[in-house]
Amino acid sequence: MDQPLLLQARGLSKSFGALRVLHEVSFKVRPGEVLGILGPNGAGKTTLFNLISGDLRNDQGNLTFAGRALRGERPYRRCQMGIGRTYQIPRPYGGMSTFENLLVAATFGGGRSERDSYALCAAVLRDCDLSDKANVTAGSLTLLDRKRLELARALASDPKLLLLDEIAGGLTNEEGQALVALIRRIRDRGVTIVWIEHVLHALLAVADRIMVLNFGEKIAEGFPQDVINDPDVKRVYMGIEA
Template sequence: MPILALDNVSKSFGALKVADQVSFALEKGEALGVIGPNGAGKSTLFNLITGNLRVDGGTVTFDGADVTRQPPMVRCLAGIGRTFQIPQPFEKLTVFENLLVAAAFGSNRTEKDVSDRCADILVETGLIARANQTAGSLGLLQRKRLELARALATQPKVLLLDEIAGGLTEGECQELVDTIRSIHAAGVSIVWVEHILHALTSVVGRLLVLDFGKVIAMGKPDDIMASKSVRQIYLGIEV
């Protein structure tokens, strides 16, 4: 049974259709990449999965349960975690305190379990040396790491990554990719929206391509990137 499945999910804002009968299934332990041009509906897709947007039609199933009408908090507690394109931590709180807030409100663990798990996450995400540093003083890479750490603090079964590598140098991007690989290897299922394709394809086993809210292709990365229609729509290459 898939850990996450969307069946004919649709969403419109007036005449603008931002999700057009989107269907796909994510297997437990899988890493799936989502690509498409700007405005294709990638972030909207995440908002529909997390419940930040209500679907107009179709169903969202998570871990065997229909969560289509469930609010974001319920989905988070069930095990859907996410990052956002622009990290917005509590800047006056320390890195460790930011994780405590995420863990306390996004999971069902006891206070001691929360503290112990947050300490482990600081190690996993390379932030242990900055635990007592205020979030507002962090550079971009460390803010991205904190965004990832806060999502992990909610104890997700499925982690949604929204362009988390954007704006990083090549070296910083590789560091973050190594961390994401470790998270995936630990058993967390991942759906990753990203424009930096070499980073994305070094982690995911399948790619889903969106254009104008519609799934136009899905398959192995090599097959997708060799597709003439994908190259024309996503890369702007006439073929």
């Protein structure tokens, strides 16, 4: 018997004027899975995330989350339903402390009271190596720590589905290994993950399946090694002629 679906996309399409960014993209994500998304710049990966999180509205197709249609649901409602995400460019509340940023996510996104959020936020800070920055204003953090905070804020909303948008970009090899270990722990806690990433070895270390986009269309999907060995993927993503 098939597992129930947590996220399902059917025929998603999005254009900006005459520019077609996504064209009839369909895929499924089951609870507990890690789906990696690959594709060159401009392939439509972040646009896909924006459709899932509600930052953009799709022109055609539909999205369901835990069996519920997402059309018409605003971004804050999707967060409250259990969809958390990070952005390529971190967007913290610069005048608030790191800990206060997490409290906002836990209370407004996760639906907890402030008092009930303290322990969760402290645990997330530890997981993301930010405990020593708890009282530092977010606007004064380094880029690396802002990226950590971006992930921490998404986790503080206690998501069922976590959308990671190139979270490993700019990390050293050691930091990347720590990130992979953290994402594995998140997965082991039962959080489903969809991860856009250009750092291929990080993605391959965690993903159960990989989907590849090119010019807004899905060109491959399947087990990681099968996808990486696909001639079209080698040509489009790695620049290797079949």
